[in-house]
Amino acid sequence: xxxxxxxxxxxxxxxxxxxxxxxxxxxxxxxxxxxxxxxxxxxxxxxxxxxxxxxxxxxxxxxxxxxxxxxxxxxxxxxxxxxxxxxxxxxxxxxxxxxxxxxxxxxxxxxxxxxxxxxxxxxxxxxxxxxxxxxxxxxxxxxxxxxxxxxxxxxxxxxxxxxxxxxxxxxxxxxxxxxxxxxxxxxxxxxxxxxxxxxxxxxxxxxxxxxxxxxxxxxxxxxxxxxxxxxxxxxxxxxxxxxxxxxxxxxxxxxxxxxxxxxxxxxxxxxxxxxxxxxxxxxxxxxx
Numbered sequence: 478x479x480x481x482x483x484x485x486x487x488x489x490x491x492x493x494x495x496x497x498x499x500x501x502x503x504x505x506x507x508x509x510x511x512x513x514x515x516x517x518x519x520x521x522x523x524x525x526x527x528x529x530x531x532x533x534x535x536x537x538x539x540x541x542x543x544x545x546x547x548x549x550x551x552x553x554x555x556x557x558x559x560x561x562x563x564x565x566x567x568x569x570x571x572x573x574x575x576x577x578x579x580x581x582x583x584x585x586x587x588x589x590x591x592x593x594x595x596x597x598x599x600x601x602x603x604x605x606x607x608x609x610x611x612x613x614x615x616x617x618x619x620x621x622x623x624x625x626x627x628x629x630x631x632x633x634x635x636x637x638x639x640x641x642x643x644x645x646x647x648x649x650x651x652x653x654x655x656x657x658x659x660x661x662x663x664x665x666x667x668x669x670x671x672x673x674x675x676x677x678x679x680x681x682x683x684x685x686x687x688x689x690x691x692x693x694x695x696x697x698x699x700x701x702x703x704x705x706x707x708x709x710x711x712x713x714x715x716x717x718x719x720x721x722x723x724x725x726x727x728x729x730x731x732x733x734x735x736x737x738x739x740x741x742x743x744x745x746x747x748x749x750x751x752x753x754x755x756x757x758x759x760x761x762x763x764x765x
Contacts, residue, residue, distance in 0.1 A: 479546050482556035482578035483608040483649055485520045486683035489706040494760035495697070498522035498558060498685075499752055500711040502529050505745040506718065507541055511550045513752035519761040521553060522707065524560040525576075527567050535574045543575075554765060558610075560709065565598055568607075578608040580652065584615050588638060595646045603647075610685060613642050614654030632656075633669060640679040650707070651676075652685040668696065670703050677704025685709065694758040701760060708759055713751050721747040 489496050501507045501523050514521040523542050530538065539557065546555040559571040559579040568579045581598045583591035595611045602609040614634030634653040643651060653676055656668040677684060683706040689697070690713035697708065721744040734740070756762050 478551045478554065479543060480520075480554045480556055481608060482522055482558050485522060485554060485556045486608075486650055486706055488520075488764075489761070490683045492764075493701070494764065495686075495701045495706050495708055496520055496522060496761045497752065497755050497759050498524050498560070498707050498709045499755075500524045500526065500529075500560060500709070500714060501538070501542070503533065503538075504541055505741045506714060506748055507538075507545055509714075509745045509748035510752050511545055511553060511555070513749045513756060514553045514555070515550055516749075517753055517756040517762040518765050519553075519756045519763070520556075520765055521756075521761075522556040522558050522578075524558045524709065524711075526560045527562065530567075530570070530574075535570060539574050539576060552765070558608075560711075565594075565601065568598055568601070572601075572605050572607055577606065578610070580610040580612070582612050582652075584612040584652075584654075588613075588642075592642055592645060595642070595648065599646045599648060608649045609646075610650040610652060611642070611646060611648045612652035612654075612685075612687070613639055633672060634676060636672065636675045636679055639676050643680050643682065648682075650683040650685055651680060652687050652709075658688045668700065670699055673700065673705070674703040683707060690714075697758045698760075708755070710752070710755055713755070714748050717747040717751045718744045 485496055499510045499521065501510060507523060510521060510523055525538055542557055556578060557576050559568065559576050561582045562568045562571065562579050563582055568581060571579050579602065581595055583594050599609055615632040632654055633656065639651065653673065655673045684704045685707045686700055686705045687709045689708050690710050722740055725740045725743050
């Protein structure tokens with residue numbers, strides 16, 4: 478069943494665990510995420526991006542999630558979230574479709590510009606009853622940094638700014654940067670857990686971790702202990718899906734089959750296994 482993302486995150490925050498926010502692009506990925514949540518008895522957040530809305534059709538992908546949730550997984554609390562919205566226009570589009578939780582990503586802007594735009598979007602979201610996540614600090618991408626060493630002091634979330642930002646914008650959740658990195662960008666050798674704990678102490682709201690698809694259980698648990706309530710997972714899903722397709726279509730164990738369902742079904746199963754493992758280490762299993 479569809480529920481509000483805010484309710485999922487607030488419960489995780491209150492009970493000191495994290496949930497997974499898993500990106501989907503199609504029917505099979507959505508099925509995989511929901512099946513894993515059912516097997517693990519876990520609440521779940523399913524995310525879409527602007528690119529996915531353009532690829533699949535915003536209403537189409539939203540209704541895939543909605544229909545699967547309501548007709549086949551009614552016992553699972555499922556939140557739907559717009560990931561990395563970069564403008565008011567895309568957030569308005571998501572709201573029109575029926576998505577009631579959005580992220581505005583102004584992290585590449587100067588702090589003052591990020592603050593100003595987030596306040597404007599927060600006003601719109603309050604009027605529409607939409608949950609708003611913002612980002613402060615900068616979680617780098619491989620395409621931005623390449624293989625060079627990163628000066629992490631320029632990227633990480635400042636606790637003083639975070640406190641001011643949360644107070645001025647009244648956002649519902651904040652994505653933070655403590656040495657984490659998107660896709661295959663080089664991460665900080667060790668996340669700055671002390672910084673994370675200080676942000677958590679000052680804000681007392683759900684904190685979100687982007688770019689941690691490849692984190693091991695120990696790093697995840699330490700982050701949860703210091704305030705993270707949600708991990709975004711995208712890269713690990715893509716890797717599992719594409720690796721499965723590569724193997725069944727053209728790998729050593731490839732199957733001579735022109736039944737698309739056979740190949741996509743195996744890819745779906747591979748994604749489901751990844752999602753189940755993430756749910757275990759996030760701590761959201763058996764939370765429903």
